Amino acid sequence: MTCSYLAWLTCYILTVTEAFPEGNAARTDLKTSAISEAPWVIFPLPGQWGTPRVSLPLVLGMFCGILASIVESVGDYHACARFSGAPPPPPHAVNRGICMEGFCCLLAGIWGSGLGVTSFSENIGAIAITKVGSRRVMQWTALLLFICAVFGKVGAVLATLPLPIVGGALIAVFRNAEADDVLMVLLTTGMFVAGIVGFFLDNTIPENMDFTSDVNLDCNLTTTPEANEADPLRQSLDNDIGGAENQMNPGPATELIEDA
Structure with a gap:
């Protein structure tokens, strides 16, 4: 997060000094109009975008997405527990998590956000990078999100974050999360580990090596x-x-x- 702020400040300085040409994606003045147009205070209300509509193709497509999200969430719960130093979640805890995700998705549809609520693998990567797995951090993060939702100017300022910085942060988080998942799966698979060890030994130990050549037993012992x-x-x-x-x-x- 600190690196993102430093990169944001650097982009602002380079924008003010005209080091970035007009139209460059790294400029911080591309979305300044959003700050002036955003209201100071806004309260999200249910149905503010109109009455929710139900369509069979959309329901089927969303159903497939929900199934994939459930599978991902189960893995995220276990990965989060592993990186946080907590024991693996029991089945009833996983069921509660899936239930709360479905309930929050229902609320998101009523408020018209257009986005489902589910576990976020990038947050697992952030825990692995920062080594911070405290629930207090997530509580403060939730409070910050509430502030951004109610005070429109705050959200508009955050929207001016240049896209290259957002892309760099996502690459770092995605790469770490994917690498950790791949290594965890491979190194906990006995067949894979045995195959790697066998491959290493086959290519490092000669086939005609005589293991008894270096063993010299002195049989000429004194028998007195x-x-x-x-x-x-x-x-x-x-x-x-x-x-x-x-x-x-x-x-x-x-x-x-x-x-x-």
Whole structure:
């Protein structure tokens, strides 16, 4: 947000100094007429744009959009909990969230806003960037939105924000959100992780590598009783090696028993 304000101030300075030519999208005086035309105070009322109309094609199209929005919201709830350090939301909490989204969409239609109310993936990206997941921040943001809705001049001033700044902010938020979602899905998939590890090992370890070439076991151990008593490890190795030789080369008594 601070970077956006600094970029806005820079665009204003470059506009005043005529560094930007007329008609440049980065100029801050392209929408100055909206400030003078906007009323100081306005109260949004239900049905101020006329009676809502219902059309079957629009209902079907909106229904498809709502289904896609529900799927996205479920993912947004879990991603928001993950970035905020909160436990995953239980099913009943997800149901309440979907219900409130539908109720707010109904209110938006009555007030004639023309926009549905749903979770916003870019806000999840903002949480990941700023590391701020406090509900108090969203409460102050809601208050700011109420002020912008009631005081027309405030909203008109915000509307003068140059489009290149808006595009840059959206690119940063979109890129971070999409990258986090992709990495989270891939790195939590066991088959993908196993495939990457196998690919790495196949291309870094030679096929004809002899793993026993570097293992040199000194079998010429001292077999004197004094050495064995002084070194328990040698005594243990002597017993193991001697037992293995006896199994590989059975003695005459063993051969006679097997022949019998």
